[in-house]
Amino acid sequence: MNNRQMQLVMQMGAGYGLDQGAWRMPGADPAALTDMDLYVEFARIAERGKIQMVFIADAPVLNADISFQPPTYPLEPLLALTAIARATERIGLVATVSTTFNHPYNVARQLKALDILSHGRAGWNAVTTSTALAALNFGEEVPDRRERYERAHEFIQLVEALWGSWGEDALVLDQTTGIFANMDKIKPIHLSGKYLSSRGPLPIPPSEQGQPVIFQAGGGNEGLDLAGKYASGVYANPYDIPGAKAYRQMVRSRAQRFGRNPDDIKILPGLIPSIASTEREALNRRKQLDQYLADLEGRVSYLGAMIGIPLSYRDIDQPIPGELLRHAHMTQDPRSERVLQLALKGLTVRDILAHGVINYHPVITGTPEQVADFMEEWFLAEACDGFAIQPDISFDGVAVFVDEVVPILQKRGLFHQEYEGATLREHMGVPYKYGR
Ligand SMILES: Cc1cc2nc3c(=O)[nH]c(=O)nc-3n(C[C@H](O)[C@H](O)[C@H](O)COP(=O)(O)O)c2cc1C
Structure with missing residues (x-):
């Protein structure tokens, strides 16, 4: 237990930072929402700090009146992360993709492509989007809760089966014999559920980490089942240590119930650092x-x-x-x-x-030491396995966190000094996984 170290996630926000007002701060680029160079720069700074992964939340919807505030989800995460993948080398890339408003074949294929082109750094935050406006974008209504979660189980199982539809050594690439691949090892999956089905296989081989790492966020008891069964990381929103401990314990025992080692699932509460020198x-x-x-x-x-x-x-x-x-x-x-x-x-x-008492996650208003103290207290209380950092303002907040908080955590032995390997799975210390 003593050498347990934190997992850190840098959330990309909408280019500005978590706070609605961040786009108007002196020094902020008001057009950041479409500035891919800025997203890349934040990811590179995070990588400089050995942060295990960047993360993009998403829902397929413009869900607010943007007369006076930016949209929450401007850029499609898989495309944004593809651009980031080409400009970074080590950091993990986690995309939020809905199980409610997509088809598993497309999602399996896109995430696998991201995993391959990033050399095994992709992750998938599987969410059961429940926004009515999002449903209307697909000409649908939001399915009821039971259906959304039944569908999510089918969805993830299909995606995993498609990811594993190639034998790991199916690709031969022998120019002399002319054998390109061994079709005995590339099989249709023929999976059908109540809502979804797919024949498969995918047209692409495994990546360096086998397949993308699965994450999950929210959703009460049903969400716990999803997390316990499939996820290696959970993005969560507790507000205090007792709440966080209780939630972490629930996720861990759910994982155990499904025959998994609870240490293979990392609980990562959101945290909003608002840092200054006093x-x-x-x-x-x-x-x-x-x-x-x-x-x-x-x-x-x-x-x-x-x-x-x-x-x-x-x-x-x-x-x-x-x-x-x-x-x-x-x-x-x-x-x-x-x-x-x-x-x-x-x-x-x-x-x-x-003091940020209304925000979606705890806000730590103070010096880098105070932010590190907060994180240490939660971590040592076993209230979490790390944090999903959402700087209040990105243009200075990402760098200040990396350059001033990360070294304190490292000095205290709470955060690694170097990436453990090349893939997201290795950074997170979660087992290799391929297929179902
Ligand atoms: C911390 C956290 C982050 C979430 N992020 C997203 C997200 O990026 N996109 C999304 O569509 N839903 C997101 N959700 C919503 C959940 O997937 C789920 O739909 C929500 O908790 C509503 O619960 P229900 O689906 O059980 O009704 C998030 C939930 C939590 C708790």
């Missing part, structure tokens, strides 16, 4: 970001709802009055305890928001 400066950075939010007023009322009291934007620069605070309480929102703690300290509403 905590005060970091809070100011976040306040500036909040100022650029399309709907700061909405955030203030949401903050109130999180602790069961009405809050008004008018009072954003005041502490919450004691009289109102007396009625405040924890709600079902797991982040409400932190909001209450900060409110009871007498912070203004703006300062409470600056």
Whole structure:
């Protein structure tokens, strides 16, 4: 247990960073969403820091009014990662691809191609997209939950079977005899399920890591089954150590139930570092970001709802009055305890928001040491196997994390000094896998 080290993921965001307001920060390129050179630069910086993989979340949809904020998923991940693959050498490349709005043959083929052209660095985050607007893009409705997860099982099994449809030594390439491949070792899979079927085989051989590494994200009890059965990595969103520990334990026991070694599945909670040379400066950075939010007023009322009291934007620069605070309480929102703690300290509403209490993942507002301390505490508590880092602002946040946080983690023995091998599977220390 002592030589356990973290897995780190660098999330690519939409070119700007996690925060909605990041595109307006001084120094940010406002057109970053289509600037492939920038994505490549971030990946190269991450590679310089020996980060195990870059990761692109995705859903096939424009899911927000972008009058005042960038879209969440501008570039199709497999294409973006193909460009990144050609400009990097070691870092893993994980693409989110939906099991609800695709066909497994296309997905198996595309991911395998990424795995081959990157020499075994591809990963697939298999998600069961449930966005109604995404469904409409395919002329469909969102299937109910049961169907989405049944379909996801069939989908992943088909993809894995297609990946394994070539014997590992099927390619002969003998120019003298003229034998190109051994067709006895390249077989149709003939798999049919309730929703999906495919004959196969694929037209391409195995990669250096056999096949892409499977990841999973979210989805309650059904998601745990998917993760436990197929995933080597799980992208998660707990807010505190007890929640993270409980979730990790659930995933691990689910893996065990399916006959797997729980150490072969890495739980990677999202984390948003907001780094500056002092905590005060970091809070100011976040306040500036909040100022650029399309709907700061909405955030203030949401903050109130999180602790069961009405809050008004008018009072954003005041502490919450004691009289109102007396009625405040924890709600079902797991982040409400932190909001209450900060409110009871007498912070203004703006300062409470600056701590990132409403964000989708924990926000660490502070110095590189403070970020490293947070990560160390979670990791040593066995609340996770690493983190999916989402810098608040990419243009400086990726490099600051790599150049200032990574060395601290390395010095503490919590993060590797060098890539363990050439493939994503080797970086992650998960077993070779080929086919079903
Ligand atoms: C941390 C996390 C990240 C997720 N990332 C994505 C994503 O990039 N794309 C996507 O379509 N769904 C994503 N999901 C959604 C899940 O795949 C799932 O659909 C969602 O949790 C809704 O649950 P349900 O499918 O069980 O109804 C994510 C979920 C979590 C918890």
